[in-house]
Amino acid sequence: MSVISEDNVRGGSVFKDINADDDDWQPTEIESLCMHCYQNGTTRLLLTRIPFFKEIIVSSFNCDNCSWSNTEIQSAGRIQEQGVCYTLRVKTKQDLNREVVKADSATTRIPELDFEIPPFTQKGSLSTIEGLLDRAVAGLEQDQAVRRATNPEVAEKIDEFIQKLRKLKEVEDEFTLVIEDPSGNSFVENPAAPQKDEALTVSSFKRSLQQDIQLGIKTEDNLEEEEEEEQPSNDLDTMRNEVLMFDTNCPECNAPASTNMKLVQIPHFKEVIIMATNCDSCGHRTNEVKSGGGTEELGTKITLHITDPSDMTRDVLKSETCSVLIPELEFELGMAALGGKFTTLEGLLKDIKDLIVSKNPFICGDSGSTDRVQKLKEFGEKLEKIMAGEMDVHVVLDDPAGNSYLQNVYAPDPDPEMTVDKYTRSTEQNEDLGLNDMKTEGYQEDD
Numbered sequence: 001m002s003v004i005s006e007d008n009v010r011g012g013s014v015f016k017d018i019n020a021d022d023d024d025w026q027p028t029e030i031e032s033l034c035m036h037c038y039q040n041g042t043t044r045l046l047l048t049r050i051p052f053f054k055e056i057i058v059s060s061f062n063c064d065n066c067s068w069s070n071t072e073i074q075s076a077g078r079i080q081e082q083g084v085c086y087t088l089r090v091k092t093k094q095d096l097n098r099e100v101v102k103a104d105s106a107t108t109r110i111p112e113l114d115f116e117i118p119p120f121t122q123k124g125s126l127s128t129i130e131g132l133l134d135r136a137v138a139g140l141e142q143d144q145a146v147r148r149a150t151n152p153e154v155a156e157k158i159d160e161f162i163q164k165l166r167k168l169k170e171v172e173d174e175f176t177l178v179i180e181d182p183s184g185n186s187f188v189e190n191p192a193a194p195q196k197d198e199a200l201t202v203s204s205f206k207r208s209l210q211q212d213i214q215l216g217i218k219t220e221d222n223l224e225e226e227e228e229e230e231q232p233s234n235d236l237d238t239m240r241n242e243v244l245m246f247d248t249n250c251p252e253c254n255a256p257a258s259t260n261m262k263l264v265q266i267p268h269f270k271e272v273i274i275m276a277t278n279c280d281s282c283g284h285r286t287n288e289v290k291s292g293g294g295t296e297e298l299g300t301k302i303t304l305h306i307t308d309p310s311d312m313t314r315d316v317l318k319s320e321t322c323s324v325l326i327p328e329l330e331f332e333l334g335m336a337a338l339g340g341k342f343t344t345l346e347g348l349l350k351d352i353k354d355l356i357v358s359k360n361p362f363i364c365g366d367s368g369s370t371d372r373v374q375k376l377k378e379f380g381e382k383l384e385k386i387m388a389g390e391m392d393v394h395v396v397l398d399d400p401a402g403n404s405y406l407q408n409v410y411a412p413d414p415d416p417e418m419t420v421d422k423y424t425r426s427t428e429q430n431e432d433l434g435l436n437d438m439k440t441e442g443y444q445e446d447d
Contacts, residue, residue, distance in 0.1 A: 027060075034063035041065070055254060058126075072123040074104065078249060079215055080184025081339075082204040082320075088129070088177045088188055089199045096130040096169060099189040105215060106181035108132065113164055113175075119182075119214065129177060130169060137165050182211040191372070194356045194379045196332040203432045204320070204335065250279035251286065264342075272317060272403075274342055289317060289340035295433055296402025298422040303396045304345075304406055305417040309389030312346035315407040321433060322399035324352065329382055329393065335400075335432075345395065345406075346387050353383045400429040 027044040034041040041063035048056060057074045090096065102108065104124040108117040117136065127135070140162050147155035168175055179186050184204075190197040212218040243262045250257040257279040265271050273290040304311065318324065320340040324333040338351055357380040385391045397404045402422075408415040425433070 032061065034061075034066065034068060036068040037063060037066040039063060039065040041068075071125075073101070073126045074124050078251060078254070079217060082184055083180070083182035083207050083211065084184045084186060085178065085180040085203050085205060086186065086188040087201040087203075088179075089174060090129065090168075090171060090177055091174050091199060093169075093171050094191075095199065096128060096133075096171070098129050098191060099126070100128060100132060100179070101126050101185070101187040102132065102179060103181050103183050103185045105183045106179050106186045108136075109178040109180070110168070111176050111178065112173075113161070113168075115161075115165070132177075133165055133169055137162055140165075182207045183215055193372075194376060195330050202334050202337075205432075206434055248277060250277070250282060250284055252284040253279065253282040255279060255281035257281075272342065287342060289319065289342040295435065298402055299398070299400040299425050299429065300402040300404060301396065301398045301421045301423060302404065302406045303394055303419045303421075305394050306345075306386065306389070306392070307417055309387075310409075311417075312344060312349075312387055312389070314345045314409060315342070315405075316345050316348050316397075317342050317403075317405035318348060318397065319399055319401060319403040321401040322397055322404040324348070325396040325398060326386075326393055327396065328391070329379065331379070349383055349387050353380050356380075357383075400425045401433055 027046045030043045030045065031040055032043045033039075041061055043059055043061045046058040046060075048058065059072045059074070061068075061070045063069070088095070088098070102122075102125050104122065105119050106124075107119050109115065115136075122135070122139075125131070125135070140158055144155055144158060147158065179188060188200060188202075190200060192198075207215075207217075209218070243260050245258055245260050248257055248259045249255065257277055259275050259277045261273060261275045263271055264274050274287060275290070276285070276287045278285050304314075318338065318341045321335045323335050325331065333352060333355075338355060341348065341351065343351070357376050382391065386393055397406055406418065408418060410416070425435075
């Protein structure tokens with residue numbers, strides 16, 4: 001049995017990477033009450049760190065008296081800056097095998113059945129689409145015996161609805177599954193990675209005040225305090241000339257760390273806010289970029305034809321609303337991935353490789369199929385060739401907010417290998433950006 005000691009908490013992170021060779025890292029066992037037979041059972045807690053999902057707590061309960069068991073997963077990492085919404089069009093039975101990380105703050109909906117599981121009514125889980133349906137059926141069946149005795153009409157209607165849920169598993173007709181999580185810690189697998197998933201749409205959204213209160217980020221009492229503490233506009237000049245520092249927690253090991261923030265003017269572009277976090281405990285370093293201005297009137301699509309290894313040194317500003325495409329590899333990275341970054345083109349490609357290949361939890365260990373592992377390995381090798389200048393490809397930055405940038409090394413003259421197009425956002429893009437002023441769809445080339 002493992003014990004969480006004071007040295008572990010104060011001297012380092014209690015969350016470790018999953019490693020089958022580490023014999024010292026065992027689950028913590030706690031004697032606890034079985035809610036099924038009210039005898040004592042055993043709860044095992046495993047505190048671990050999974051790429052994509054940061055730190056998690058896996059708990060497994062088992063009762064030797066009645067054989068009842070239960071497994072739950074809880075996010076122990078930080079709440080993300082934006083919420084995330086996954087919309088999956090389930091077309092085949094293979095889609096039911098997609099792995100899903102569902103946080104307890106997530107809302108699950110099936111519009112075709114007008115069915116919704118509200119947030120905080122179920123514990124977080126690591127499951128599949130089929131597992132989510134089974135769990136919903138089990139929840140509805142739980143009190144059916146009592147309903148049949150006290151209210152048979154309601155019980156009959158629930159039985160009919162349960163049959164509809166079970167029928168979804170046959171996938172005779174397509175249906176839609178929506179997982180909306182204001183904490184940003186839920187995830188739906190893309191089995192076609194690194195290619196774009198045509199059946200899955202991922203979008204980010206800004207949390208409402210009510211969602212912030214539900215997550216415990218804000219209270220109604222401190223909203224007035226925040227309004228009083230707002231900085232006056234004349235502090236902007238001070239921010240341009242100074243590096244501001246504030247305390248935070250490391251996104252990897254959750255140890256206390258510091259984040260530096262500064263307003264930076266990018267030549268031939270605009271002013272942005274760069275935030276860099278360095279962790280002394282685990283050595284993790286990261287940077288995020290936020291636009292210093294508002295959303296531009298038109299979206300921006302930047303296309304670079306890579307012709308020389310020196311292109312890898314070009315500066316890149318990828319905003320959190322920007323998608324990255326490599327047409328020759330049939331690859332598209334959605335706007336919700338990686339967040340905002342100010343780096344080089346080589347750094348951006350390395351981050352993509354880490355996200356899709358090196359730190360992909362669904363290709364590790366027993367969960368990874370041979371075909372998928374091989375396909376992602378080949379994709380990683382192609383990225384290495386691009387970074388070495390051995391592949392003739394185009395890199396496209398598509399930002400509907402117009403806040404992304406790729407360095408023109410020929411500035412102020414035009415770049416012969418790069419095109420910048422301005423376009424009018426579609427209705428869907430305006431909705432994703434939270435804009436009320438809807439534009440009609442269509443591209444128009446920059447003069």
